[in-house]
Amino acid sequence: MNSKRVRIFVLIVVFLLLVSVIYSGVNTNIKLLASIDRIYRDPYITIDVDEKKHINIINETNKAAHKYLEKIYYKKRDVSKYSYSKYKKENINHKIYKNIDNIIYETKNYIENEFKSYNELVNYSKRKKFIKHLNINVDNYDNSSDILNDLIDADKKKYDELLAYLEYLHSNKDKWYYVNKIIVCKDEETLKTIESKNRELNLDIKIVLESKDENVKKIPVLMYHGVSDVTWGIANLFMKVSDFEDQLKYIHDNYETIFVEEMDDFGSKKAVVLTFDDGYVDFYTNVLPLLKKYNIKANLYVIEGADGGVYLTKSQVKEIADSNLVSIGSHTKTHPTLTGLNSEQLDYELRESKKGLEKLIGKEVKTICYPTGAYNKKVLEYTSKYYDYGLAIENGVQKMYDDYNKLAIKRFRVYRNTSFSKFKSMVDQAN
Ligand SMILES: [Zn+2]
Secondary structure (H helix, E strand, O other), rough: OHHHHHHHHHHHHHHHHHHHHHHHHHHHHHHHHHHHHHHHOOOOOOOOOOHHHHHHHHHHHHHHHHHHHHHHHHHHHHHHOOHHHHHHHHOOOOOOOOHHHHHHHHHHHHHHHHHHHHHHHHHHHHHHHHHHHHOOOOOOOOOOOHHHHHHHHHHHHHHHHHHHHHHHHHHHHHHHHEOOEEEOOOOHHHHHHHHHHHHHHOOOEEEEHHHOOOOOOOEEEEEEEEEEEEEEEEHHHHEEEHHHHHHHHHHHHHHHHHEHHHHHOOOOEEEEEEEEEEEEHHHHHHHHHHHHHHHEEEEEEEEEOOHHHHOOHHHHHHHHHHHOHHHHHHHHOOOOHHHOHHHHHHHHHHHHHHHHHHHHOOOOOEEEHHHHHHOOOOHHHHHHHHEEEOOOOOOOOOOOOOOOOOOOOOOOOOOOOOOOHHHHHHOOOOO
């Protein structure tokens, strides 16, 4: 090679090195933002009919993980002067336990291989008990599944600092919220603290004071299930008909109602969105007549595979759609917890329910409501292939920031025992 070629070669190598350094920084930041997002969103706090099943699986996972960990520790005991039981009681000395990363890595692989289809739960279990076992206190991180990955990739010091930062955010959760990749602080003191922590850690996260965001458009989205004086199953899911009518009157007198798919474009009017999950037959007998009486719009989420019984029949769904007061959305094909499905099943539930409903009603189905409110990154990714809007059940008013998450719209839960004043406090957040 002549010297000119050598120079060009060196320049290319330097350029590639720079790119990789910048890229790894960006990557850490994305992971961190994801953790903050999860801390804020608390996706695991949902009442789930499958809760018991989930807990059992988590326990089983924990048991297996503990067993495995113990095994490794006994095996590797000779590398340290601490016994396993002593280790359990004392803080880890990272210098002595240089093999800790190794153990975490091996264990992670073990659990992942063993429980592939329950990745979510595995993450949960790792955070809850398993890491605690290693004396690293991430007990607070119910929603931060990247912790273990960070632990493996990041160097120890950086990791501890990030952990302290996330711990601070978690324990001061009522003082800030996270939207649009921005941390919105509710008071100046929190703003200053988070700002200084960000500086210390050299993090590039946008932080603003809430007052600057007060004027953001807010749309209350209400979640109903049944409306019937006669109840079955979980009685609290059924509104009393007269209470429901009182609520409709109040909405009619004070607000505009819009469909979910109109949330982005309805002018400056104060708006409320009504949503109904599951498509029970009382929607046809009790809800639709009242919607007509008060000229109120609603989104109805139908389980495509259901037909009759406690559910609406196909012809009722068609008739409801033809009223033009109700926009039909998907509540999947068979109402599974989407986070527990493999890719093929997930795609099927999303795709086939849309297809079936569109064929039935002759209109495009643009919105979906996740059964039991459960979703994760993968569910959102697949959902975005078929739908424009997704409804979660995280409680609160939907704030209409420019790029709010259209696939995880927040909702207020309205139950049989929701008082009228509580209901008012929800809808009156519309601005
Ligand atoms: Zn449901």
